[in-house]
Each structure stands twice: as C-alpha cells, then as structure tokens.
Amino acid sequence: MPGEPQADCLFCKIVKGEIPATVVRETETTVAFRDINPQAPTHVLVIPRLHYPDAASLAAAEPTVLADVLREAGEVAEQEKVAGTGYRVVFNTGAGAGQTVFHAHAHVLGGRGLEWPPG
Template identity: 50%
Template sequence: MSDCLFCKIRDGHIPARVVYRDEVCLAFEDINPQAPTHVLFIPLKHIPTVNDIALEDRELVGHLYTAAARLARERGHADNGYRLVMNTQRDAGQTVFHIHLHMLAGRPLMWPPG
C-alpha cells in the first residue's frame, strides 16, 4: 500500500525509532506513548485489519506475539507484566490500517482500559 504510514516506515521512507526487525515483523516506539514502554509490532506484509487476516497469516500473527514477548523479556517487563493490544476498526481506536500489536509496559495498567 503506497499510502500506508506503516508501510512507509517499513520501507524506510519515514523515520521511526526501530527496536526490533526480522524477516516477518518490525517493531518501533510509538510516537504518542501511553506507557513508559509503548512499542508497535507490525508485520512486514500489509494487512489492513484483523478482519483481513487470512488462514495463511496464522504464523505471521503468532510471530508478532512471540516477538513482543521477547522484547518484554529483554526490557525487564516479563515478570511485572505488560499488555498486548490489537485494535480493529475506528470505533476500537485503530487509526492506521495496517495491523499492529501495541506492547504497553512500565506502569500499572488498569482494567477496563477505557
């Protein structure tokens, strides 16, 4: 998608504070952090919403979670806890239509989130 913000970050056309990259996903610091640690994990493949995830994307989506768990361990959040969130569509707060997993950590997180 040529107009997708996250595809432009993925392709290096827009700068981001990248904290992780592999052959499946990219992770970078959120520009409007809601916690001391707020990292977004995106697949390199463009998928607009959770509704668009196909059966063949199962491993890709699972990979986002394992990459997030790895970074949480590396940053010392695994024992105290962290939140992983994937919003779907505007009413749920999705503003960029390229699936992304938010990892929030570094402070107590209340429930329900809002």
C-alpha cells in the same frame, strides 16, 4: 493485492525505510518500533512486514505471521524489561476501537499499572 505494501500506508513506509522510526527489533516478518505518542513508559508497536488492515485479516490470511507478531511482542517485553512485572498486548480493530493506522499492529504496553477493564 492482500499482503502487498500500500503506497499510502504509514507503516508500510516505515517497513520500507521511507519514514524514520525508532526500531527496537526486526525479524524477517516483523518490525517493532516505539510509538510516537506513548501511552505507557513502554509502548512499542509490533507490525508485520506484510500489509493487512487488521489482526483478524492477518490471522485469516497469514496465521504464522500473526504468531510471529505475538512472539515478537513477548521478545519486546523481555528486551524492555517489563515481562517480569506484566505487560499488555493490544490489537485495536476499527476506528471505533481507536485504530488510526489500518495496517495490523500490536501495541506492547508496560512499565506502569494497567487497570482492568481497559478503555
């Protein structure tokens, strides 16, 4: 059922506390934690507690929760002290774009120069 935790989803297990993560922020609708394979000095994932496979499906079903994810990305950037120097929020969608966990999530990246275009 859309939005329900998936037994085989790594991020659903983190939300439930079944798998440890270095959590930096939590709200009623989101969890933010450090990426285990950081691509920048600041690399935090912000995920919805609800399970949707990607940002587009989350936006279609739960637009206010997607807004919560984006708001928390900004809060993470402030907390991590990269908001003033610049940061990037990235949603990878599909395996071809580098998505490896099919639970919607935003990458908050900062703390170094981030060239354009990415990827």
